[in-house]
Amino acid sequence: MSSEPYRNPLESADDRIIAGRAADGDTAAFAVLVRRYTPMMRAYTRRILPGSADVDDVVQDAFITAWDQLPKLDDPGRVKSWLMRITSRKAIDRIRSTRPHSDLSETELPAPDxxxxxxxxxxxxxxxxxxxxxxxxxxxxxxxxxxxxxxxxxxxxxxxxxxxxxxxxxxxxxxxxxxxxxxxxxxx
Structure with a gap:
């Protein structure tokens, strides 16, 4: 009996294989994508939304969208750049949704001199x-x-x-x- 821990062969598989299996509904393959790309997607989102507590929400939203849209991905080998584009759109959407929308008629702020x-x-x-x-x-x-x-x-x-x-x-x-x-x- 080997003392080495079991390694899931999907962990070292090529993106094309993992994305293809995930597109077919394989949740274990999708989990590999999540583990593989979450750190990069979080870093990318953090650069777009600096100091924001929304980073994890944006990444989670991106993966939800990816899961839904993965069967439509034309080239599974390009899953990394595809995930980054989804993340970018989600981060930009978050910026749009959190823009301050002030109604001046309801706000009574003293005007600085x-x-x-x-x-x-x-x-x-x-x-x-x-x-x-x-x-x-x-x-x-x-x-x-x-x-x-x-x-x-x-x-x-x-x-x-x-x-x-x-x-x-x-x-x-x-x-x-x-x-x-x-x-x-x-x-x-």
């Missing part, structure tokens, strides 16, 4: 306009912009995370920035 009420209203409107401009970006541009501007990722890191060439990342960021500048023209 250095910022009169008209200035505060203008600043809030500017922030709302920027948020709207970001939300109107196509998904790929928004993902790149969030990773670069909020996550402080390098072009190479973004390319790796989204499984895109660096030149594509540069182009997506350039278009996103141009679109945001055009939409924010009145706020200059």
């Amino acid at each position: 250095q910022m009169a009420p008209p200035r505060r209203a203008e600043a809030r409107a500017g922030i709302a306009a920027l948020s709207d401009a970001i939300n109107r970006l196509p998904d790929a541009q928004r993902e790149c912009w969030v990773l670069r501007e909020l996550g402080d990722y390098s072009y190479e890191e973004i390319a790796q995370e989204l499984d895109l060439p660096v030149s594509t990342v540069r182009g997506l960021l350039a278009r996103a920035r141009k679109d945001i500048i055009v939409r924010m023209e009145q706020w200059r």
Whole structure:
């Protein structure tokens, strides 16, 4: 009798095999994906939502979506980048859902001396306009912009995370920035 602990052969299997089995409903294979990619997904989410207590919720939501959508994954070998895209979307959705929605008519805050009420209203409107401009970006541009501007990722890191060439990342960021500048023209 061997003294070595039993190792599940799925633990060392290729992503293509594990994702394929999970897509067929194999919960043990899906559990391997969860163990394999949770640390990376948590780190990625933490960079998008710094200091947020929502990191584990975002990762859990991403895995729930992945379980539901796994049968539709065209190339099981690309499950890692697919999971990262789901995680990115879930994190961005969390940012959107937690944006402050203040009704100025119900809020009675004393205005600081250095910022009169008209200035505060203008600043809030500017922030709302920027948020709207970001939300109107196509998904790929928004993902790149969030990773670069909020996550402080390098072009190479973004390319790796989204499984895109660096030149594509540069182009997506350039278009996103141009679109945001055009939409924010009145706020200059």
